[in-house]
Amino acid sequence: MHDPIETFTSVTAAVADIVTTEPDPLAPTPCPDWNYAQLLGHVVGGDRLFARILTGQGGPPPKGARMAPDPDRPAPSPADYAASSGRLAELLSDETIRGGVYQVPVGTLPGTQVVVLRTVEHFLHGWDLAKAAGAPTGALARLADQVDGPAHGLLAAVGDKTLGERRPFGPPVELDPVPAGSEESEGADAASSGSGAGGPALDRLVAAFGRDPRWQPDPDSGYARVKEQFLGRDDVELPDGTRRGFGADGMRIGGSVFACSHRGRLMLKLPEEEVNGLIGAGLGLPLAKPGQRPMREWVLVPFDGAAGRRAERAYAFAHGNRASCQVLSAL
CATH class of the missing domain: 3.90.1150 (Aspartate Aminotransferase, domain 1)
Structure with missing residues (x-):
């Protein structure tokens, strides 16, 4: 049984390496209609929002509202990401805070589930950002089994419908077999080797939460x-x-x-x-x-x-x- 705070910090460390590549901020992402800058702004803004919620400095946005950043706003810096995720990890490490119950955008959750919610958000959007940035996802692949159980537990706790109506979650994606000998098959083989872009566990996890592992930019x-x-x-x-x-x-x-x-x-x-x-x-x-x-x-x-x-x-x-x-x- 992995410590949930350690899992959260491991995931954010993997995503921090992805955002340091600083790609084209207008690059498309697997998150429909959002470019790289918007998506990274969404993640950083979400951490800042949850920090306010956990410290009682303000309520959440109306239930079901999307945190869609201004498309003309520059992307947060890698330092912004490190600061916001680090602050949230610091707060969630406090046993008193984890023992509370909070009204968050997807409903009412105990602090222990807030940790999981933010871990899943960083994990999935980290994958989105990596695909958009052209960055490796090997570090996320190594964490996929560790995140999988808590992630599906979160679905059971709040309900598929509730999360399915909000980003980054969506209906599960069916994974069709890749024809042997195709370029996609070669890429999948490289990914499954452990040194590549992903792997079976990572593919299954992102697909379960509404992502197509074979997504490519237009x-x-x-x-x-x-x-x-x-x-x-x-x-x-x-x-x-x-x-x-x-x-x-x-x-x-x-x-x-x-x-x-x-x-x-x-x-x-x-x-x-x-x-x-x-x-x-x-x-x-x-x-x-x-x-x-x-x-x-x-x-x-x-x-x-x-x-x-x-x-x-x-x-x-x-x-x-x-x-x-x-x-x-x-x-």
Whole structure:
């Protein structure tokens, strides 16, 4: 039996590592209609609200109300997240506070269940933020079994309907088998290995609370954002629809593709060690022609909040390779 406060602090420590990646604040998340900045603002705002409730400094919002941050407000900083979650952990560590009963947005709960409620909220939204940010969820995967029992106990305590009407909770998602040999299957295999983006326990837990473990950002709008950041660069050839075949929609330097949309993901040319790192972390998939080995310097990643940063790395790598070739040709 794990100590609930230790579980809460372990979860928030894992999420703290996710938010330190500081991705594109406008990146879409699995939480419908909320971008990364809004979702992180929701989590930090929730901690501050619960701190006020636990200290008697103000009542909760009306039952069923959503804490939807202003879409134009900047995302809280990693320090804001650490401060708000740390303050809540400090309050919930007090046995007197845990012994109380509180009116919270989902109803009336004892302090012991408030700990679980905030743990589940951080866990699920931490997963949302990681998927949006392009950050690993391995730390959350290692905590999934620890969170699973209390999380389902919370559902039994307050009722599926009550939580199902509020974010971050929703109706359970059915997990369909992934066809063997597909790119999604390869990603799932990497995740299940323990070093990747998730694992069976994590998938089952987020699905039970209304998340699709295979959620990916929209590739069309994602690639449009990536291409936009390279507008105006004289050395970059943007796709104009005149090319045909593999890589026709790619961005090029000196005629060579460094980034391209491919089968719903962003295809990037990167140094081999970076490719291996992304695949090993469960953040990327290998690229290979049928019947051939994976290409050493190519990887497929989602169009998440890290896509722009990774495209810049591919641009720098391609630019460096081109400069090296020019030097060698002059010798």
